[in-house]
Amino acid sequence: MRKFFSVLCFVSFTLTACSSFNEDPIEIEPLPEVSCVAVLPTTIPVGSREAFFEARKKSLLAGAAFFDSVIAEELGDRAEFTVLTENQLDAILGDPWGGRLQQIRDVGKATGCGAVLKTSLSRYRERIGSEMSVETSASVAFSMQLTGVELGDVLWSTSFDETQKALFDDIFSFDKAQKRGFKWLSVQDLSRDGLKSRLQKFPFFLKVDGE
Numbered sequence: 001m002r003k004f005f006s007v008l009c010f011v012s013f014t015l016t017a018c019s020s021f022n023e024d025p026i027e028i029e030p031l032p033e034v035s036c037v038a039v040l041p042t043t044i045p046v047g048s049r050e051a052f053f054e055a056r057k058k059s060l061l062a063g064a065a066f067f068d069s070v071i072a073e074e075l076g077d078r079a080e081f082t083v084l085t086e087n088q089l090d091a092i093l094g095d096p097w098g099g100r101l102q103q104i105r106d107v108g109k110a111t112g113c114g115a116v117l118k119t120s121l122s123r124y125r126e127r128i129g130s131e132m133s134v135e136t137s138a139s140v141a142f143s144m145q146l147t148g149v150e151l152g153d154v155l156w157s158t159s160f161d162e163t164q165k166a167l168f169d170d171i172f173s174f175d176k177a178q179k180r181g182f183k184w185l186s187v188q189d190l191s192r193d194g195l196k197s198r199l200q201k202f203p204f205f206l207k208v209d210g211e
Helices: 051-075 086-092 100-111 171-179 187-199 203-209
Strands: 008-010 028-030 037-039 081-083 115-125 134-136 139-148 154-163
Touching: 037 100, 051 081, 051 115, 051 187, 086 100, 100 115, 115 187, 139 187, 154 187
Parallel strands: 037 081, 037 115
Antiparallel strands: 008 028, 115 139, 139 154
């Protein structure tokens, strides 16, 4: 039986390329006790079928697959999380047209989890160039939302939106650039960095790791 645990909730905040030292104030609210968190596959927005948007969709689909692999690495071995694949989610959602709350409850019933974590990827652009010099830098934007199964209320959310900039264009990012090795990141490296930075603030991590 999974251990029940209570955690603290953090209101959403955003890290952009220029705002790593200016994050929004964090407010603390109590979260309800839940048995575990069901982690859904990464989603992408539904767009046009025109060629330009098809290329963007292809990039986003590749990004979503990469996000899922990183999330599985970070959360898959932890008993507090149940990471679902696309096939598993499809099997759970017998009625794909069911409302949002009903789908969340279906996931909760199938997994025994009291909350559902969803990641939405809206931008995933690879750099054009090398680690030393680029024509276009990598760019990533995503959001994460934790929703309670019982009421469908948002318990926690966060977002990440960064287009990597040169150090002389972003003088406040020296520590971040130093941590990254003063190099131009690939879109995968930038995505991994963004995901890890957000998951480090995930309230269930903070509670469980602090015990």
